[in-house]
Amino acid sequence: MINAKTLQPIEGANVIGKGLFSISTSEGTFTVKNVDQGIHSLTISHIGYSAETATIEVGPTMDTVKIYLRESATELQEVEVNAKTKKRETQERAIVSQTVSKDFLDKNRENSLMQTLKNIPGVSTINIGSGQSKPVIRGLGFNRVVVVQNGIKHEAQQWGNDHGLEIDQYGVETVKIIKGPASLQYGSDAIAGVVDIQALKLPIQNSMKGEVNLLGENNNDLLGVSAGIDARTNKWFYRGRLTYRDHGDYKVPTDKINYENYIFELDDNNLRNTAGQEADASFGIGFISNNLKSETTFSNVNAKNGFFANAHGLEVRTSNIDYDSSNRDLDLPYHKVNHFKITNNTSLGIGNHTLYLDLGYQNNHREELSEPVPHGYMPTPPDNKERIFDKNTYALNVKDSHSPNARHDIVAGVNLEYQNNNIGGWGFLIPAYNRFTIGAFAYDNFEIHRDLHLLGGLRYDYGLLNSQSYFDWYPSTRNNNDGSTSYIYLQRAQNTTLDFGNISASVGLSFIYNNTTYKVNLGKSFRMPLANELASDGVNYHMYRYERGNLDLDPESSYQLDLDIDHSNASFSFGVSPFVNLFENFIYLNPTSNYYETLQIYEYTQSKVFRAGGEIRASATILQNLELNASTEYVYSRQTSGAKEGFTLPFSPPLSGLFSANYQFKNFLPFKKPQLIADYRITASQEEIVPPEEKTEGFQVLNMSFISKIDVFSSDAPVDIRVKLNNVFNTKYYNHTSFYRLIDVPEPGRNLSISLTIPF
Structure with a gap:
């Protein structure tokens, strides 16, 4: 041509x-x-x-x-362009958010999606082993952060400290992160922020393409492969992906662990029984025409992961299992989880209205298995199935985006969700329950003038929780006043019906001046209490404690002021995002002075909390080939009432800074656009703790990456190669927000990973 x-x-x-x-x-x-x-x-x-x-x-x-x-030109009388770029739309909305591109995900890919996103200022993770983690935004996690995929809230058992996120990160292209209250659009649980996994891009017409991702790591001997394909005719399009990963125990830079004054020796630095497997599959089919777009997606994530044997209470001291016989064995205790999801996303344009309809069904089936060990009055259990959770979630979102004129962008919608959570196994912790929520909202992004926009909105949510009664499967002994003894089946939970309702609101301004955007947003949001916070009454052996709920808990209410200043030009960018946050009744698990069969009792309670902090970020391009980035984040938290008045909040991340340099070399040998990246993280010590947390020393960690393209099969479709060395100096350090921090387990040691992306 x-x-x-x-x-x-x-x-x-x-x-x-x-x-x-x-x-x-x-x-x-x-x-x-x-x-x-x-x-x-x-x-x-x-x-x-x-x-x-x-x-x-x-x-x-x-x-x-x-x-x-031959070149041709058509003379037009007049052309009027009304569309806005994604960047401009983000600038005009007074919400502190950040869009994470596919390029960022590919360059920073770790063992899970949330670990990949931890380089975003203000985002951290609660890690559970080598392949599981959950998001934390500005120090808040669990059910205070909503994860959305294909427009539907991801619903699993995210209330648990040791429960990860069941999402295949290879099927993710773009992620939008909202920092701060986002209940206005996303509902009750978005009181701290949102991780919104955006819909995949449409394939171009009459095309078919795909890729194969290969990954290997030496720290835990991981081998992984993922293959994806998408195709489109004129109006119909299709997608599919298969992923499989298998890894052994991961290594830590220590040969012994001190837990509850017991010293556990590690064989060859392997954190015994942390091996795992994961198999994922997804398929999507869609249709697009001038005014209609609809896509239905089926996905299934299946994982089996071991828990560090010594973390599950102290029974491992008397266990007959040889945990060190192989670093790829999956022995007790371990969990199995399968997350099946069907979603449909449809949009229809009618005049100056666009209707959006999201439908979703999810089944999360989780089994936690451990050795059958008797406790207190409990005899030896009949099998290894300690706890079983089976959760079905049905969701419906309806939204109308309406632009009556060029100055208004009005959105109104309704969200409905129904959850049915069943339980099984011999270890009771939370009751079976049904939960129904409905929320209606409306907001307007009003253009005062071209560079000044006002965002205001209101939402009302109503929720109904019905928890079911539960009796122990074994009798306990009770001494009566007359000196006799009774054997009774203790009741752990009652049939209870509770309802909650509250208002969320938000108002903000966005002002764009040349290359600088100024934002201010004031929001009020709330969160309904969860079943575990209201009605738990049992032993959590993963944490080796007794947890008890509180039926008198009120919904959490939060008020937050967000500011954001962002300046960028061709070679330099700078941003600062401070916030102030007040909780009227923050829910947390409080250790008490009472004991149940030698186990300390923790009870859910509430207190007022003051929080403040923010992020600073900067980026500069030097000599066209060298890019420097720096960011820092800090959160201050203080309980101002209640039993822990004067203390911070659990899992509060310390002051942290990340410095990175990216240098792109000229092409040499088979390498095209080669880049060398160095990430240097400096984290301060965390002296502010809530017992039984321990203080965590600061640390410094260096990671190195080499990224390039290689013309292996065709210059039109080069192979992407990434070589990454994490924890270059094999530093022994502790992550304060790690699940295993409580039992003196450091973060993984040096890890060399090699990944290839082969397009076809």
Whole structure:
């Protein structure tokens, strides 16, 4: 394909024939595979050129065919452009948010999606082993952060400290992170923020492409493969992905662990029984026309992960299991989880209205297995199934986006969700329950003038929780006043019905001045108490404590003021995002002075909490090839009432800074666009704790990466290669927000990973 005037190759020209399609490369060439012999007619078109038709005879011997396209121009009387870029839309909304691109995800990919996102200022994780983690935004996590995928809230057993997030990160292209209250649009649990996994981009017409991702790591001997494909005809499109990962125990830079004054020796630095497996599959089918777009997605995530044997109480001291026989064995205790999800996302344009409909069904089936060990009056359990959770969630979101004129962007909607959570196993912790929530909202993004926008909205939520009674499966002994003894089945939970309702509101301003955006937002949000906070009454052996709920808990109410200043130009950017947050009745698990069969009793209670902090970020490009980035984040928390008045909150992240340098070299040997990246994280000590937490010393960790493209099969589709070395100096350090921090387990040691992305 050649420009008839300049004789230069033309990139991006469409080549279309009967059942044939291709796009020209930067060299102007195109390839059509699996073409039958004979005469074929091809139409070649490109914006700015007159279309040409070429007749080509395909046979055993063929000559090179040159096709010349002539430039063409169409004179238009008047052109009016109304669309806005994604960046401009984000600037105009007074919400502190950040969009994470596919390029960032590929460069920073770790063992889970949330660990990949931890380099975003204000985002951290609660880690559970080597492949599981849950999000923390500005020091708040669990059910205070909503994770959304395909417009539907991801609902699992995220209330548990040791429960990870069941999402295949290889099927993720873009993530939007909202910092601060987002209950206005997302509902009750978004009191701290949102991780919104955006819909995948549409494939281009008459195309098919895919990729294979290969991953290997030496710290835990991980081997992983993921293959994805998408295709589109004219109006129909399809997607599919399969992922499998298998890893052994991960290594830590120590040979012994001190837990409850017991010293556990580690074999070859392996954190015994932390091996795991994961198998994921997804398929999507969609249809698009001028005013209608609809896609249905099926996905299933299946994982089996071991728990560090010595973390599950202290029974391992008397266990007959040889945990050190192999670093790939999955022995007791371990968990199995399967998350099945169906979603449908439909949008319909009618005049200046756009209707959005999201439907979702999820089943989360989780089994926690451990050795059957008797406790107190409990005899030896009949099997290994300590706890079973089976949760079904049905969701419906309806939203209307309406622009009556160029100055208003009005959105109104309704969210409905129904949860049915059943339990099993011999270890009771939370009761079976049903939960129904409904919320209605409306907001308007009003253009005062081109660079000044006002965002205001209101929402009302109502929720109904019905928890079921539960009796122990074994009798306990009770001494009566008359000196006799009774054997009774203790009741751990009652049939209870509770309802909650509250208002959320938000108002904010966004002002754009040249290259700087100023935002201020004041929001009020709330969160309904969960079943574990209201009605738990049992032993949590993962934490080796007795947990008791409180039916008198009120919904959490939060008021937050957010500011954001962001300046950017071609070579430099700077941003600062401070916040102030007040909780009227923060819910937390409080250790008491009471004991149940030698186990300390923890009770859910509430207190007033004051929080403040924020993030600072900067980026500069030097000499075109060197990019420097720096960010820092800090959260201050203080309970101002209640039993722990004067203390901070659990899992509060310390002051932390991340400095990175990215240098792009010139092409050399087979490497195209090679980049060398260094990340240096400095984290201060965490002296502010809530017992039984322990103070955590500060640390410094260096990670290095090499990223490049290699023309292996074709220059049109180079292979992406990434070599990453985490914890370069094998530093022994503790992450204060790690689940295993409570039992003196440090973070993983040095880890070399190699990944390949092979397009086809």
